Amino acid sequence: MNLTLMFICFFSFLVLSVPIALVLASTTAIYLHFVTKTSLSSLIQQLFNGLDNFVLIAVPLFILAGNIMGEGKIADRLVAIMNLLAGRVTGGLAIASVLSCVFFAAISGSSPATVIAIGSIMMPALIKHGYGEKFSIGLLTSAGSLGILIPPSIPMILYALVMNVSVAEIFLAGFLPGFFIGGCLILYSYLVSRANGWRFDFAYTPGSAKKIIKEGVWALFLPFLVLGGIYGGVFTPTEAAAVSVIYAILVERFIYKELTFSRILEIAKNSAVLSGCLLFILSCAMTFVWLLTIEQIPQKLATFIISHVRERWLFLLAVNILFLIIGCLMDIVTAVIVISPILVETLRIFNIDPVHFGIVMIINIECGFLTPPFGLNLFVSMAIMKKSLVEISRMVMPFLILFILCLLVLTYIPKISLLLPEILMRK
Numbered sequence: 001m002n003l004t005l006m007f008i009c010f011f012s013f014l015v016l017s018v019p020i021a022l023v024l025a026s027t028t029a030i031y032l033h034f035v036t037k038t039s040l041s042s043l044i045q046q047l048f049n050g051l052d053n054f055v056l057i058a059v060p061l062f063i064l065a066g067n068i069m070g071e072g073k074i075a076d077r078l079v080a081i082m083n084l085l086a087g088r089v090t091g092g093l094a095i096a097s098v099l100s101c102v103f104f105a106a107i108s109g110s111s112p113a114t115v116i117a118i119g120s121i122m123m124p125a126l127i128k129h130g131y132g133e134k135f136s137i138g139l140l141t142s143a144g145s146l147g148i149l150i151p152p153s154i155p156m157i158l159y160a161l162v163m164n165v166s167v168a169e170i171f172l173a174g175f176l177p178g179f180f181i182g183g184c185l186i187l188y189s190y191l192v193s194r195a196n197g198w199r200f201d202f203a204y205t206p207g208s209a210k211k212i213i214k215e216g217v218w219a220l221f222l223p224f225l226v227l228g229g230i231y232g233g234v235f236t237p238t239e240a241a242a243v244s245v246i247y248a249i250l251v252e253r254f255i256y257k258e259l260t261f262s263r264i265l266e267i268a269k270n271s272a273v274l275s276g277c278l279l280f281i282l283s284c285a286m287t288f289v290w291l292l293t294i295e296q297i298p299q300k301l302a303t304f305i306i307s308h309v310r311e312r313w314l315f316l317l318a319v320n321i322l323f324l325i326i327g328c329l330m331d332i333v334t335a336v337i338v339i340s341p342i343l344v345e346t347l348r349i350f351n352i353d354p355v356h357f358g359i360v361m362i363i364n365i366e367c368g369f370l371t372p373p374f375g376l377n378l379f380v381s382m383a384i385m386k387k388s389l390v391e392i393s394r395m396v397m398p399f400l401i402l403f404i405l406c407l408l409v410l411t412y413i414p415k416i417s418l419l420l421p422e423i424l425m426r427k
Contacts, residue, residue, distance in 0.1 A: 003297070006031050020334050024284040028291045043287060050286030051279060054238060055167060058157055060275035061241035065248045066108035067271050072252035072259050074219040075117035078103050081216040084209055091193025093129055094139060095186050097122040101143040102182045105150040106223035107244065111369050115144030115380040123385060131198050134395045141381040141392065142399035143185055145366040150178035152226060152240065155333055155365055158282060159358045162289060162341050167237045168230060170358050172420040177359050180416060181406045188402060218251045231424065285337045292342055302345035312350045316360070316411050319343070323364040324371075324404070332368025336361045355421060356414040363407045370400045 009030050013023040025043070032038040069075060082096035082103070089095065100118045108114055119140040126136035148155045151171035160167045193199065225247060226240045235243060252259045259267075292298065309315045326335045340361055347357055369377040372393045381392045410416055 003295075005035065021281045021284040024281075024288040024334075024338070028284075028288050031291060046287040046290050047283045050283040050290075053161055055157060055161055056279065056282075058152075058167075058238040058241035059154055059278065060271065061238075061245050062109040062152055062154055062157075063275050063278075064268060064271040065241065065244040066110045066113040067267050068245070068248040068252055068259070068264065069104075069108060070113045070117040071263070071267055072248070073256045074107070074222075074248070074251065075100070075104055075121060077212075077216040077219040077256075079118065079121050080212045081220065084212050089190075090199050091190045092199065093122075093126055094131060094135075094189035094193055094198070097126065097140055098143045098182055098185045098189060101140070101146050102150060102178070103220065103223065105147040105178070106152075106227065107219075108147055109152040109154045111145045111147040111366070112376045112380050114147035115141060115377050116384070119144055119381060120384050123381075129198075131193070132196065135192060137381055137385055137387070137392065138395035138397075138399050139185070139189060141377050141396050142370060142403065143182070144377055144380070145369050145403075146178055146182055148365060148369075149174050149181065149359075149362050151175070152237065152244075153362065154278075155336070155362055156358065157237070158333070158337055159340065159361060161282075162286065162337050163344070163354050163358065165354050165358065166425070169355050169421045169425055171227070171230065171237065172424060173355050173359050173417045174362065175420055176416050177363065177406075177410050180410065181363075181403065184402060184406055185399070188399075215256075218255055222247055222251075281334055282337065285334055288338055289341045298342050298345040301342055302349055305346050306349060312352070313412065315346070315350055316352070320360070320364065320407060320411060323361070324367055327364065327368025327374070328371045332365050332374070335368075336365055353414060353418060356417045359417040360407070360411050363403070363410060367400060367403050367407065370396050370403065 006027060009027045010023060013026060014020075018026070025047070028046075029040055029043055032043060033040060079096070079100045082099040083093065086092045086095040086099060097118065100122065101114055104114050104118055108117070123136050123140050126139070127133050147153070151174045153171070153174060156170050156174060157167055159165075160170050222244065226244050229235045229243065230237055230240050249264060253261070253264065305315065309318060323332065323335065323339075326332060326339075340357070343357075344354070347354055369375050372378060372389055375393075375396075378389060378392045378396065381387070382389060385392075387395075
């Protein structure tokens with residue numbers, strides 16, 4: 001009966017379109033007051049405890065770094081270098097688009113930021129050079145989601161926090177899956193381009209190529225600085241976030257000279273607002289997870305699942321289907337933050353590595369960014385290309401199917417995710 005009240009409150013607030021943070025906080029407050037008779041002052045304490053973690057400082061810093069690079073010219077320099085490398089082969093402009101998303105993902109940590117920075121440049125360019133509009137918009141909207149799989153990644157940091165796993169480990173685990181999905185997108189782009197005869201020969205003189213490389217090296221160096229510093233033991237992931245902000249400001253202001261200090265201040269204000277919203281949602285989610293934990297919901301759920309699902313592969317399939325459905329109904333990042341800790345006991349029983357499970361969850365978030373009506377990447381592409389949600393959703397559909405196929409491969413071959421952590425951190 002007590003759990004029934006909790007879930008009635010939760011889904012009633014959702015149906016009424018209450019913001020997700022207030023859904024979580026209100027459900028927790030009602031349950032504490034009417035069921036446990038606990039003072040609501042404990043709710044305030046838990047809201048504070050949910051953010052009392054040094055790792056969380058990295059979240060607003062990575063958001064700020066990504067926004068600075070998105071507003072500046074780092075993305076332009078990356079695109080120019082990728083076009084230099086791949087522009088002359090069949091489907092070269094599409095391949096360069098994917099490569100640009102991969103590299104920008106490694107410096108932004110944000111999927112929507114990647115779509116904005118690379119998509120606003122490459123979508124019009126692809127269409128201008130004869131690539132189909134549906135293909136071009138669908139490709140960039142989808143490839144932009146690599147921003148949360150290739151580290152550094154804001155959702156990875158949040159998952160590591162709620163699941164009590166190493167940020168460095170889950171960052172490492174994202175590399176090979178990110179390159180795998182990026183490789184699948186490149187292969188698909190090549191095959192479609194070859195079938196349609198899409199090709200554009202970029203003519204570069206030695207002088208122009210040298211200039212592109214010289215200007216772009218600053219953009220290419222950032223992921224090596226940040227990630228090399230983390231795994232080289234020079235600084236922590238949180239300190240790496242601060243380094244990325246400082247580097248982005250120095251490059252954009254003093255080398256590329258594209259952003260004024262007043263513009264950087266405006267970007268910082270907007271980043272602070274976004275960070276505040278995200279961290280408040282996280283705080284409310286952590287409070288709700290605390291309530292579920294003290295009520296022993298993870299143990300009860302594990303007992304229920306084991307009594308009905310006895311095969312590991314079937315459990316993983318069911319979880320993927322659940323999150324793909326949830327991604328169509330609510331904010332998928334919040335869903336992962338709330339639901340993943342509930343499954344901790346079940347993961348232990350099925351002997352599923354939480355780092356591997358984290359990668360599976362991140363790919364589910366990617367799919368959620370591509371499914372209406374809450375897919376963030378869809379809204380970004382709508383703003384860039386002035387298309388309706390229905391039109392963008394149709395363009396993305398072939399790529400969403402490709403992502404789901406990649407999700408299944410990475411779900412059932414955990415070695416792809418765990419290879420680097422096992423070699424470098426679990427010796």
